[in-house]
Amino acid sequence: MFNPTTEVTPGAEMIDFRALPKIELHAHLSGSISRQCLHEVWLKKKGESAQSVVDLPDPLIEMPEGKHDYDLTTFFPLFSRYIYRLVDTKWALTYTTLSVLQDFAADGVVYLELRTTPRAMPQAALSKADYIQTILDAISQFESAQSLSHDANPSMKTNLILTIDRRNSLPEAEEVLSLTKQFFNKGVVGLDLAGDPARTEIQHLAPVFQKAKREIPGVGVTLHFGEAESSGTDDELDMLLLWGPPDRLGHVIHLSEGIKEKVIRRGGVGLELCLSCNVRAGMITGDYGDHHFQEWYKVKNCNIVLGTDDVGVFGSPLSNEYALVAEHFGLSRSEICALARQGIDVIFGGEEEKERLRRLMWHE
Numbered sequence: 177m178f179n180p181t182t183e184v185t186p187g188a189e190m191i192d193f194r195a196l197p198k199i200e201l202h203a204h205l206s207g208s209i210s211r212q213c214l215h216e217v218w219l220k221k222k223g224e225s226a227q228s229v230v231d232l233p234d235p236l237i238e239m240p241e242g243k244h245d246y247d248l249t250t251f252f253p254l255f256s257r258y259i260y261r262l263v264d265t266k267w268a269l270t271y272t273t274l275s276v277l278q279d280f281a282a283d284g285v286v287y288l289e290l291r292t293t294p295r296a297m298p299q300a301a302l303s304k305a306d307y308i309q310t311i312l313d314a315i316s317q318f319e320s321a322q323s324l325s326h327d328a329n330p331s332m333k334t335n336l337i338l339t340i341d342r343r344n345s346l347p348e349a350e351e352v353l354s355l356t357k358q359f360f361n362k363g364v365v366g367l368d369l370a371g372d373p374a375r376t377e378i379q380h381l382a383p384v385f386q387k388a389k390r391e392i393p394g395v396g397v398t399l400h401f402g403e404a405e406s407s408g409t410d411d412e413l414d415m416l417l418l419w420g421p422p423d424r425l426g427h428v429i430h431l432s433e434g435i436k437e438k439v440i441r442r443g444g445v446g447l448e449l450c451l452s453c454n455v456r457a458g459m460i461t462g463d464y465g466d467h468h469f470q471e472w473y474k475v476k477n478c479n480i481v482l483g484t485d486d487v488g489v490f491g492s493p494l495s496n497e498y499a500l501v502a503e504h505f506g507l508s509r510s511e512i513c514a515l516a517r518q519g520i521d522v523i524f525g526g527e528e529e530k531e532r533l534r535r536l537m538w539h540e
Protein backbone atom coordinates (compact mmCIF):
# COMPACT_ATOMS: atom_id res chain seq x y z
CA MET A 177 0.00 0.00 0.00
CA PHE A 178 2.71 2.47 0.99
CA ASN A 179 5.54 3.20 -1.32
CA PRO A 180 8.46 5.00 0.28
CA THR A 181 10.53 6.93 -2.21
CA THR A 182 13.88 5.29 -2.87
CA GLU A 183 16.68 7.50 -4.03
CA VAL A 184 19.55 6.57 -1.77
CA THR A 185 22.95 7.16 -3.29
CA PRO A 186 25.96 5.45 -1.73
CA GLY A 187 28.33 7.79 0.12
CA ALA A 188 32.09 7.69 0.12
CA GLU A 189 32.31 5.08 2.87
CA MET A 190 29.22 3.12 1.84
CA ILE A 191 27.12 4.37 4.70
CA ASP A 192 23.69 2.82 4.83
CA PHE A 193 21.90 6.16 4.95
CA ARG A 194 18.53 4.55 5.37
CA ALA A 195 19.64 2.52 8.39
CA LEU A 196 21.31 5.61 9.92
CA PRO A 197 18.94 6.73 12.72
CA LYS A 198 17.78 10.21 11.75
CA ILE A 199 15.86 13.16 13.14
CA GLU A 200 13.41 15.01 10.87
CA LEU A 201 12.32 18.41 12.17
CA HIS A 202 11.23 20.21 9.00
CA ALA A 203 8.43 18.32 7.28
CA HIS A 204 5.08 19.81 6.25
CA LEU A 205 2.39 17.16 6.55
CA SER A 206 0.43 17.90 3.36
CA GLY A 207 3.62 18.21 1.31
CA SER A 208 4.99 14.93 2.65
CA ILE A 209 2.22 12.74 1.20
CA SER A 210 3.58 10.50 -1.54
CA ARG A 211 2.01 10.69 -5.00
CA GLN A 212 1.09 7.01 -4.75
CA CYS A 213 -0.83 7.70 -1.55
CA LEU A 214 -2.60 10.71 -3.11
CA HIS A 215 -3.46 8.46 -6.05
CA GLU A 216 -4.99 5.91 -3.67
CA VAL A 217 -7.10 8.62 -2.08
CA TRP A 218 -8.18 9.85 -5.52
CA LEU A 219 -9.12 6.29 -6.62
CA LYS A 220 -11.24 5.73 -3.52
CA LYS A 221 -13.01 9.06 -3.96
CA LYS A 222 -13.57 8.41 -7.65
CA GLY A 223 -15.08 5.04 -6.73
CA GLU A 224 -17.46 6.82 -4.37
CA SER A 225 -18.19 9.55 -6.99
CA ALA A 226 -17.09 12.14 -4.45
CA GLN A 227 -17.96 15.67 -5.56
CA SER A 228 -14.52 17.07 -4.69
CA VAL A 229 -12.76 14.92 -7.31
CA VAL A 230 -15.24 15.18 -10.19
CA ASP A 231 -12.95 17.44 -12.22
CA LEU A 232 -9.72 16.62 -10.39
CA PRO A 233 -7.05 14.81 -12.45
CA ASP A 234 -5.32 11.69 -11.10
CA PRO A 235 -2.32 12.67 -8.91
CA LEU A 236 -0.09 10.43 -11.01
CA ILE A 237 -0.97 12.65 -14.00
CA GLU A 238 -1.10 16.00 -12.17
CA MET A 239 2.17 15.30 -10.31
CA PRO A 240 3.87 12.56 -12.34
CA GLU A 241 6.61 10.58 -10.55
CA GLY A 242 9.89 12.30 -11.35
CA LYS A 243 8.42 15.81 -11.63
CA HIS A 244 10.08 17.82 -8.88
CA ASP A 245 10.65 21.16 -10.56
CA TYR A 246 8.08 23.20 -8.67
CA ASP A 247 9.20 26.74 -7.95
CA LEU A 248 7.83 29.15 -5.38
CA THR A 249 5.14 30.39 -7.79
CA THR A 250 3.81 26.95 -8.76
CA PHE A 251 4.41 25.26 -5.41
CA PHE A 252 2.04 27.06 -3.04
CA PRO A 253 -1.06 26.86 -5.28
CA LEU A 254 -0.53 23.08 -5.47
CA PHE A 255 -1.94 22.82 -1.95
CA SER A 256 -4.99 25.06 -2.23
CA ARG A 257 -5.79 24.09 -5.80
CA TYR A 258 -5.12 20.38 -5.58
CA ILE A 259 -3.89 18.51 -2.47
CA TYR A 260 -6.43 20.10 -0.09
CA ARG A 261 -9.25 19.04 -2.41
CA LEU A 262 -8.11 15.43 -2.12
CA VAL A 263 -7.48 15.49 1.60
CA ASP A 264 -10.82 16.89 2.69
CA THR A 265 -12.33 14.17 4.89
CA LYS A 266 -11.45 12.56 8.19
CA TRP A 267 -10.76 9.28 6.41
CA ALA A 268 -8.38 10.92 3.89
CA LEU A 269 -6.58 12.84 6.64
CA THR A 270 -6.06 9.67 8.68
CA TYR A 271 -5.04 7.60 5.65
CA THR A 272 -2.52 10.16 4.37
CA THR A 273 -1.07 10.84 7.84
CA LEU A 274 -0.50 7.11 8.42
CA SER A 275 1.15 6.86 5.02
CA VAL A 276 3.47 9.79 5.77
CA LEU A 277 4.44 8.26 9.14
CA GLN A 278 5.08 4.91 7.49
CA ASP A 279 7.30 6.51 4.84
CA PHE A 280 9.42 8.41 7.38
CA ALA A 281 9.80 5.34 9.62
CA ALA A 282 10.77 3.15 6.64
CA ASP A 283 13.44 5.71 5.79
CA GLY A 284 15.09 5.32 9.22
CA VAL A 285 13.65 8.38 10.93
CA VAL A 286 13.57 7.77 14.69
CA TYR A 287 12.21 11.15 15.76
CA LEU A 288 9.83 13.23 13.68
CA GLU A 289 8.33 16.66 14.21
CA LEU A 290 5.60 17.03 11.62
CA ARG A 291 4.17 20.48 11.09
CA THR A 292 0.79 21.37 9.72
CA THR A 293 -1.56 24.31 9.26
CA PRO A 294 -4.80 23.60 11.16
CA ARG A 295 -7.51 23.40 8.52
CA ALA A 296 -11.25 23.12 9.09
CA MET A 297 -13.15 20.84 6.71
CA PRO A 298 -16.70 22.16 6.90
CA GLN A 299 -18.08 19.69 4.33
CA ALA A 300 -16.83 16.88 6.60
CA ALA A 301 -17.99 18.69 9.77
CA LEU A 302 -14.40 18.86 11.01
CA SER A 303 -13.24 21.90 12.98
CA LYS A 304 -9.59 22.92 13.22
CA ALA A 305 -9.43 21.21 16.62
CA ASP A 306 -10.90 18.04 15.05
CA TYR A 307 -8.26 18.27 12.31
CA ILE A 308 -5.48 18.27 14.93
CA GLN A 309 -7.12 15.53 17.00
CA THR A 310 -7.48 13.33 13.90
CA ILE A 311 -3.76 13.66 13.16
CA LEU A 312 -2.85 12.97 16.81
CA ASP A 313 -5.08 9.88 16.76
CA ALA A 314 -3.31 8.66 13.62
CA ILE A 315 0.04 9.19 15.33
CA SER A 316 -1.14 7.20 18.39
CA GLN A 317 -2.45 4.44 16.14
CA PHE A 318 0.88 4.30 14.32
CA GLU A 319 2.91 4.27 17.53
CA SER A 320 0.78 1.51 19.07
CA ALA A 321 1.18 -0.63 15.96
CA GLN A 322 4.95 -0.04 16.09
CA SER A 323 5.18 -1.11 19.71
CA LEU A 324 3.35 -4.35 18.90
CA SER A 325 5.44 -5.19 15.86
CA HIS A 326 8.51 -7.42 16.06
CA ASP A 327 10.46 -5.10 13.81
CA ALA A 328 14.05 -4.86 15.03
CA ASN A 329 14.34 -1.22 13.95
CA PRO A 330 14.12 1.47 16.64
CA SER A 331 10.66 2.95 16.81
CA MET A 332 9.84 6.44 15.58
CA LYS A 333 8.45 9.03 17.98
CA THR A 334 6.34 11.77 16.39
CA ASN A 335 5.30 15.18 17.69
CA LEU A 336 3.28 17.89 16.00
CA ILE A 337 4.03 21.58 15.34
CA LEU A 338 1.20 23.91 14.36
CA THR A 339 1.81 26.33 11.52
CA ILE A 340 0.73 29.94 11.33
CA ASP A 341 0.53 30.91 7.67
CA ARG A 342 1.97 34.26 6.56
CA ARG A 343 -1.45 34.98 5.00
CA ASN A 344 -3.25 34.57 8.32
CA SER A 345 -5.11 37.49 9.82
CA LEU A 346 -4.39 38.27 13.48
CA PRO A 347 -7.54 36.44 14.69
CA GLU A 348 -6.62 33.39 12.58
CA ALA A 349 -3.12 33.34 14.03
CA GLU A 350 -4.56 33.81 17.56
CA GLU A 351 -6.67 30.74 16.92
CA VAL A 352 -3.57 28.67 16.04
CA LEU A 353 -1.95 29.88 19.26
CA SER A 354 -4.97 28.89 21.29
CA LEU A 355 -5.03 25.45 19.58
CA THR A 356 -1.35 25.07 20.44
CA LYS A 357 -2.23 25.81 24.05
CA GLN A 358 -5.13 23.35 23.96
CA PHE A 359 -3.03 20.49 22.56
CA PHE A 360 0.30 21.32 24.20
CA ASN A 361 1.74 18.25 25.93
CA LYS A 362 -0.92 16.17 24.20
CA GLY A 363 1.20 15.69 21.08
CA VAL A 364 1.72 19.30 20.04
CA VAL A 365 5.13 20.72 20.95
CA GLY A 366 5.60 23.88 18.93
CA LEU A 367 4.55 26.71 16.69
CA ASP A 368 5.82 27.52 13.18
CA LEU A 369 5.62 30.42 10.74
CA ALA A 370 5.40 29.27 7.12
CA GLY A 371 3.55 29.97 3.90
CA ASP A 372 4.30 31.89 0.74
CA PRO A 373 7.27 34.23 1.35
CA ALA A 374 5.92 36.55 -1.35
CA ARG A 375 3.46 37.60 1.33
CA THR A 376 5.67 40.18 3.02
CA GLU A 377 3.16 41.98 5.26
CA ILE A 378 3.51 39.95 8.44
CA GLN A 379 4.18 42.48 11.23
CA HIS A 380 0.61 42.05 12.46
CA LEU A 381 1.49 38.48 13.55
CA ALA A 382 4.15 39.66 16.03
CA PRO A 383 1.92 39.70 19.14
CA VAL A 384 0.99 36.05 18.67
CA PHE A 385 4.56 34.82 18.60
CA GLN A 386 5.55 37.17 21.40
CA LYS A 387 2.76 35.76 23.54
CA ALA A 388 3.53 32.12 22.68
CA LYS A 389 6.35 31.48 25.13
CA ARG A 390 4.76 33.58 27.86
CA GLU A 391 1.46 31.77 27.69
CA ILE A 392 2.75 28.26 26.89
CA PRO A 393 5.91 27.66 28.94
CA GLY A 394 8.11 25.13 27.18
CA VAL A 395 6.62 25.58 23.72
CA GLY A 396 9.09 25.49 20.80
CA VAL A 397 9.10 28.22 18.16
CA THR A 398 10.47 27.72 14.66
CA LEU A 399 10.24 30.26 11.84
CA HIS A 400 10.81 30.11 8.09
CA PHE A 401 13.64 32.59 7.87
CA GLY A 402 15.02 34.31 4.79
CA GLU A 403 13.51 31.72 2.51
CA ALA A 404 13.19 34.06 -0.47
CA GLU A 405 14.72 37.39 -1.33
CA SER A 406 11.42 39.11 -0.59
CA SER A 407 11.34 37.67 2.94
CA GLY A 408 15.08 38.06 3.53
CA THR A 409 15.20 41.77 4.27
CA ASP A 410 17.01 42.90 7.41
CA ASP A 411 13.77 44.52 8.55
CA GLU A 412 11.87 41.24 8.47
CA LEU A 413 14.67 39.10 9.87
CA ASP A 414 15.49 41.51 12.72
CA MET A 415 11.81 41.46 13.60
CA LEU A 416 11.60 37.64 13.48
CA LEU A 417 14.59 37.26 15.79
CA LEU A 418 12.46 38.91 18.47
CA TRP A 419 9.50 36.58 17.96
CA GLY A 420 9.57 34.04 20.77
CA PRO A 421 12.59 34.32 20.41
CA PRO A 422 12.77 31.46 17.91
CA ASP A 423 14.52 28.24 18.89
CA ARG A 424 14.95 27.12 15.31
CA LEU A 425 15.07 28.76 11.89
CA GLY A 426 14.07 27.15 8.61
CA HIS A 427 15.96 27.44 5.30
CA VAL A 428 18.16 30.49 6.28
CA ILE A 429 18.98 31.35 2.66
CA HIS A 430 18.83 35.12 2.10
CA LEU A 431 20.63 36.52 5.14
CA SER A 432 22.88 39.57 5.19
CA GLU A 433 26.21 39.23 6.99
CA GLY A 434 24.78 41.27 9.88
CA ILE A 435 21.85 38.91 10.35
CA LYS A 436 24.10 35.86 10.11
CA GLU A 437 26.20 37.26 12.93
CA LYS A 438 23.13 37.85 15.08
CA VAL A 439 22.01 34.25 14.52
CA ILE A 440 25.44 32.91 15.39
CA ARG A 441 25.73 35.11 18.48
CA ARG A 442 22.54 33.62 19.84
CA GLY A 443 24.28 30.25 20.14
CA GLY A 444 22.56 26.87 19.91
CA VAL A 445 19.94 27.92 17.34
CA GLY A 446 18.67 24.98 15.30
CA LEU A 447 19.02 25.50 11.55
CA GLU A 448 16.66 23.40 9.47
CA LEU A 449 18.35 23.02 6.09
CA CYS A 450 16.46 21.50 3.17
CA LEU A 451 18.89 20.91 0.30
CA SER A 452 16.72 19.21 -2.30
CA CYS A 453 13.81 21.54 -1.74
CA ASN A 454 16.08 24.59 -2.18
CA VAL A 455 17.82 23.23 -5.27
CA ARG A 456 14.78 21.76 -6.98
CA ALA A 457 12.59 24.79 -6.35
CA GLY A 458 15.35 27.12 -7.56
CA MET A 459 15.49 28.86 -4.17
CA ILE A 460 19.28 29.01 -4.31
CA THR A 461 21.57 29.81 -7.21
CA GLY A 462 23.49 26.80 -8.43
CA ASP A 463 23.40 23.16 -7.47
CA TYR A 464 23.88 21.00 -4.36
CA GLY A 465 27.57 21.86 -4.11
CA ASP A 466 26.64 25.56 -3.89
CA HIS A 467 24.19 25.09 -1.03
CA HIS A 468 24.70 27.25 2.06
CA PHE A 469 25.01 24.02 4.07
CA GLN A 470 28.76 24.35 3.56
CA GLU A 471 28.84 27.81 5.12
CA TRP A 472 26.73 26.93 8.17
CA TYR A 473 28.47 23.59 8.67
CA LYS A 474 31.61 25.51 9.64
CA VAL A 475 29.74 27.46 12.33
CA LYS A 476 30.25 25.53 15.51
CA ASN A 477 27.59 26.98 17.79
CA CYS A 478 24.52 26.37 15.62
CA ASN A 479 22.83 22.99 15.30
CA ILE A 480 22.21 21.93 11.73
CA VAL A 481 19.33 19.55 11.10
CA LEU A 482 18.71 18.31 7.58
CA GLY A 483 15.05 18.26 6.55
CA THR A 484 12.94 17.19 3.59
CA ASP A 485 10.42 20.06 3.69
CA ASP A 486 7.95 18.36 1.35
CA VAL A 487 9.18 14.91 0.33
CA GLY A 488 5.95 14.24 -1.61
CA VAL A 489 6.70 17.21 -3.86
CA PHE A 490 10.50 17.36 -3.96
CA GLY A 491 10.96 13.58 -3.92
CA SER A 492 14.05 13.31 -1.74
CA PRO A 493 13.73 11.28 1.48
CA LEU A 494 15.85 12.23 4.46
CA SER A 495 18.30 9.35 3.83
CA ASN A 496 18.98 10.93 0.46
CA GLU A 497 19.60 14.35 2.02
CA TYR A 498 22.38 12.79 4.11
CA ALA A 499 23.75 10.99 1.04
CA LEU A 500 23.80 14.31 -0.86
CA VAL A 501 25.70 16.04 1.92
CA ALA A 502 28.24 13.20 2.08
CA GLU A 503 28.65 13.29 -1.68
CA HIS A 504 28.87 17.04 -2.25
CA PHE A 505 30.70 18.14 0.88
CA GLY A 506 32.86 15.07 1.43
CA LEU A 507 31.66 14.21 4.94
CA SER A 508 33.09 11.03 6.41
CA ARG A 509 31.04 8.40 8.15
CA SER A 510 31.77 9.77 11.61
CA GLU A 511 31.01 13.32 10.43
CA ILE A 512 27.66 12.14 9.04
CA CYS A 513 26.84 10.48 12.38
CA ALA A 514 27.85 13.63 14.28
CA LEU A 515 25.72 15.74 11.92
CA ALA A 516 22.68 13.53 12.48
CA ARG A 517 23.20 13.86 16.26
CA GLN A 518 23.28 17.69 16.09
CA GLY A 519 19.50 17.59 15.91
CA ILE A 520 19.09 16.02 19.36
CA ASP A 521 19.62 19.23 21.33
CA VAL A 522 17.10 21.24 19.32
CA ILE A 523 14.09 18.92 19.25
CA PHE A 524 10.99 20.24 20.99
CA GLY A 525 10.19 16.80 22.39
CA GLY A 526 11.69 17.06 25.89
CA GLU A 527 14.61 15.68 27.89
CA GLU A 528 13.47 12.07 28.09
CA GLU A 529 13.22 11.86 24.31
CA LYS A 530 16.62 13.52 23.95
CA GLU A 531 18.06 10.82 26.21
CA ARG A 532 16.48 8.07 24.12
CA LEU A 533 17.99 9.62 20.98
CA ARG A 534 21.42 9.99 22.60
CA ARG A 535 21.33 6.27 23.32
CA LEU A 536 20.19 5.07 19.96
CA MET A 537 21.77 7.40 17.42
CA TRP A 538 25.04 6.24 15.93
CA HIS A 539 28.30 7.75 17.17
CA GLU A 540 30.28 6.55 14.16
Ligand SMILES: CNc1ncnc2c1ncn2[C@@H]1O[C@H](COP(=O)(O)O)[C@@H](O)[C@H]1O
Pocket residue numbers: 204205206207252255291292293294339341370371372373400403453457485486
Ligand atom coordinates in the same frame (compact mmCIF):
# COMPACT_ATOMS: atom_id res chain seq x y z
C1 LIG B 1 9.41 25.89 0.24
N1 LIG B 1 8.89 25.36 1.44
C2 LIG B 1 7.89 25.93 2.15
N2 LIG B 1 7.96 27.21 2.55
C3 LIG B 1 6.95 27.78 3.25
N3 LIG B 1 5.81 27.14 3.56
C4 LIG B 1 5.71 25.87 3.17
C5 LIG B 1 6.72 25.20 2.46
N4 LIG B 1 6.32 23.95 2.21
C6 LIG B 1 5.09 23.84 2.74
N5 LIG B 1 4.71 25.00 3.30
C7 LIG B 1 3.44 25.31 3.97
O1 LIG B 1 2.83 24.11 4.37
C8 LIG B 1 1.54 23.97 3.77
C9 LIG B 1 1.29 22.53 3.41
O2 LIG B 1 1.31 21.70 4.53
P1 LIG B 1 0.18 21.69 5.66
O3 LIG B 1 -1.16 21.81 4.96
O4 LIG B 1 0.46 22.82 6.56
O5 LIG B 1 0.32 20.36 6.31
C10 LIG B 1 1.58 24.89 2.55
O6 LIG B 1 0.32 25.39 2.22
C11 LIG B 1 2.52 26.00 3.00
O7 LIG B 1 1.81 27.00 3.68
